[in-house]
Amino acid sequence: MNDYDTYLFDIDGTLLDTMDLIYHSFRATLARFNGPDLSREHILSHVGIPLITQMEIYLGPLGDREKEILGFHRTYQFSIYKEHLKIFTGVPELLGELRRRGKKTGVVTSRTKDSLHKYLSHFGLLEYFDLLVTPECTSRAKPDPEPVLYAMEKLGSEPERTLFLGDASVDILSGYRAGADTAFAQWGPNDPKELPQPPTWIVSSLSDLLA
Numbered sequence: 001m002n003d004y005d006t007y008l009f010d011i012d013g014t015l016l017d018t019m020d021l022i023y024h025s026f027r028a029t030l031a032r033f034n035g036p037d038l039s040r041e042h043i044l045s046h047v048g049i050p051l052i053t054q055m056e057i058y059l060g061p062l063g064d065r066e067k068e069i070l071g072f073h074r075t076y077q078f079s080i081y082k083e084h085l086k087i088f089t090g091v092p093e094l095l096g097e098l099r100r101r102g103k104k105t106g107v108v109t110s111r112t113k114d115s116l117h118k119y120l121s122h123f124g125l126l127e128y129f130d131l132l133v134t135p136e137c138t139s140r141a142k143p144d145p146e147p148v149l150y151a152m153e154k155l156g157s158e159p160e161r162t163l164f165l166g167d168a169s170v171d172i173l174s175g176y177r178a179g180a181d182t183a184f185a186q187w188g189p190n191d192p193k194e195l196p197q198p199p200t201w202i203v204s205s206l207s208d209l210l211a
Contacts, residue, residue, distance in 0.1 A: 001201055001211050002181065006104040006157035008148065010166035011111055012047050013188035016119060017086035019044055024084060025077040026058070033069055035059050044189050048168035050110045050141050074115065087123045088187060090206040095128035097210060106131035106151045108164065108174070110141055131155055143173035148180055163200075165209065172199045183209065 012018045026043045030036060035058050046054045055062060055069060062069055098105055106129055109116060113134040120126045133151045140146040152162055159179030166172060167188025172195055175182040181200040184192050192202050203209065 001183075001203075001208060002163070004103070004163040004181070005161040006106070006152065006155055006163070007098055007209065008106045008108050008151055008162060008164040008175070008180070010048070010164075010168070010171045010185075011107055011109040011116065011119070013167035013190070014165055014171075014185045015088060015091050015125070016123070017088055018084075018119070019047070019189055020086075021077060021081055021084040022047060024080060025073060026054075028076050029055075029069065029073040030058055032072055033059060033065070047189065048110055048142065048166075048170040050135050051112065053141075074112075077115065078118065081119065081122070085119060085122065087125075088206065092123070092125065092128075094206045094209060095125065099128060104155045104157060105129050106133060106155055108133045108142070108147045108151050108166075108171075110135060110170075112136065142170040143177070145174055145177035145179075148174050148178035152178065152180070163209070165203070169195050169197070172197050 009015055023040050023043055046057060051070065111134065113136050116132060116134055131151055131154050133147050135141055138146045138150050148164055152159060162180040163183055164171060164175030164180050165183040165185055167185040168190050172182045172184060176197050183201040183203050184199040186202060186204045
């Protein structure tokens with residue numbers, strides 16, 4: 001793998017294993033607001049897009065229910081995250097080594113700022129990142145290139161010297177459209193064969209980024 005100046009990371013399914021947390025949270029929210037009874041696979045297939053978009057897929061236009069529904073969902077998720085949130089093997093070691101090598105690092109996620117800070121802090125990871133790009137930062141979300149372009153602009157990074165690691169098609173498309181190289185994390189819930197855009201790299205472990 002190439003040696004890059006800047007490393008950008010998705011969070012859900014890439015650095016943190018949030019799949020159980022997401023599934024249980026959506027199940028509770030859909031039950032509370034008379035939504036459909038969906039399978040785990042169906043719910044996890046939408047991981048990576050903004051929360052409000054996911055809710056509208058399942059519940060239709062939220063309208064004046066938006067604040068209540070999203071508020072319930074976040075409150076419930078925060079109440080159970082210590083039971084279900086996990087970190088993938090090798091994350092602190094990778095981020096620490098990138099820091100030691102003087103690399104610029106950032107997060108590009110569809111997770112909102114409050115939950116991102118809470119979950120990164122839970123594992124002591126906040127100190128490893130120069131920048132956190134959340135839906136509050138840009139007008140358009142992944143798979144649009146804007147979040148990755150925003151990250152590169154803020155970090156003073158060139159696309160050809162930037163790698164974006166993610167586990168979903170929205171990550172690979174966003175990085176590709178921004179001109180950055182992309183890496184697909186095979187340990188997430190998605191199948192690389194189903195990607196609409198091939199990544200630059202397919203990696204089987206975080207240590208591959210240091211090879």
